[in-house]
Amino acid sequence: MRQMAFALLVLAATSTSVLAHSKPEQTTPANETTVATVKAIEMRFDDPMRVTAITLAGPDGEISIERETGMDAVTEFRALPPADLPNGAYRVDWRGLSSDGHPMQGTFGFTVAE
Incomplete structure (x- = not known):
């Protein structure tokens, strides 16, 4: 009986990780930061994401x-944004498909101020 309970516990723990969706781990510029310039807009995901x-x-x-x-x-x-973004607040909205096929979306913002 103990072995069966342990097996169910292991199965439950692994099934939740299988159901997890890709999510952004980091953005550049970072969310809610102020930067002088923006050379690129980057998102790093914990699993492959097809940004649609x-x-x-x-x-x-x-x-x-x-x-x-x-x-x-x-x-x-x-x-890549245009060469020079003028001062002000900016918002990035994205949509994509995670590696398991689920639609995902997100938003992050930053401010450009010299």
Whole structure:
């Protein structure tokens, strides 16, 4: 009986990790920080994520960014904003598919101030 209880405990512990979805571990710029310049927008995920949409919005509306990592599932996503972002508050919204096929989304923000 003890072996069966232990086996069920191990099964329960491993099944929750299998059900876990990819999530961002780090963003650049970091969420809610103030930076002088932004050379790249980066997200690091704990599992591969296929980022299907990403937008950057600033004080004057949406800003075009260039995807550097394409549409493949990656653990490190990178996009390039225009050369100089003017001072102000910015928000990055993203959507993607985690490695287990579940849709995911997130937002982070930062401020540019020289």
